[in-house]
Amino acid sequence: MVCHSAQRPEQTSLAEWLREYGVPTPRMINRLDRETSGLVVVAKNEGTAKTLARPSCDARLKRNTSRFATVKSPGERRDRSTDWVSQTSVVYTKRVVDVTAGQPSLTRYAVEKRLRNFTVVRLMPRTGRAHQLRVHLAWLGHPIVGDKVYGADETLYLQFIEHGLTNKMLEKLLLPRHALHAEGVSFIHPRTQQPCAFQANLPDDMRAFVEENS
Numbered sequence: 001m002v003c004h005s006a007q008r009p010e011q012t013s014l015a016e017w018l019r020e021y022g023v024p025t026p027r028m029i030n031r032l033d034r035e036t037s038g039l040v041v042v043a044k045n046e047g048t049a050k051t052l053a054r055p056s057c058d059a060r061l062k063r064n065t066s067r068f069a070t071v072k073s074p075g076e077r078r079d080r081s082t083d084w085v086s087q088t089s090v091v092y093t094k095r096v097v098d099v100t101a102g103q104p105s106l107t108r109y110a111v112e113k114r115l116r117n118f119t120v121v122r123l124m125p126r127t128g129r130a131h132q133l134r135v136h137l138a139w140l141g142h143p144i145v146g147d148k149v150y151g152a153d154e155t156l157y158l159q160f161i162e163h164g165l166t167n168k169m170l171e172k173l174l175l176p177r178h179a180l181h182a183e184g185v186s187f188i189h190p191r192t193q194q195p196c197a198f199q200a201n202l203p204d205d206m207r208a209f210v211e212e213n214s
Helices: 014-020 046-053 132-139 155-163 167-173 204-212
Strands: 062-070 077-086 095-097 103-114 118-125 180-188 195-199
Touching (some): 103 132, 118 132, 155 167
Antiparallel strands (some): 062 118, 077 103, 180 195
């Protein structure tokens, strides 16, 4: 589900769900794209949110995410520091790497497992730009399996918005959603100062894809 539904009021959002379950003013420290599964950290009050979101604080989130890159495999480990801004595209939310006018962003990644025609990679974002991981992998030539915007055909996203997922689209995408999962998160608790770490297992759809292509 979307984290906030300001632009899509017809969709249930994580913020609305949290308010229904007793968190009147949820503050999301990290956000996920609608098709990304995994962990989101939510502060229950403004003071905690400011502490967790402070870049210079030890409580800054260290997010590890696992995802797939297609066909060509990246190197064993590499640092990628890039600039990027929005680009002219039929999809108005799409971003692109721009080394002259963009904002600095950094993604570290390592190969987790090599499949027959795909690669499972672990990504460690060190900045939190919108779509950052999807942009960087597509720019490197390894778009995420199932990505309707940053894959081979961005018009699939427009078709999906208008008609929903079709079998013809699924033949190109291979998965109904992009194969990106926020697997782990760790931080220092702002009140107790104790380390906190959480894990979310790979969801069934991504696990099945790995098994089918091993």
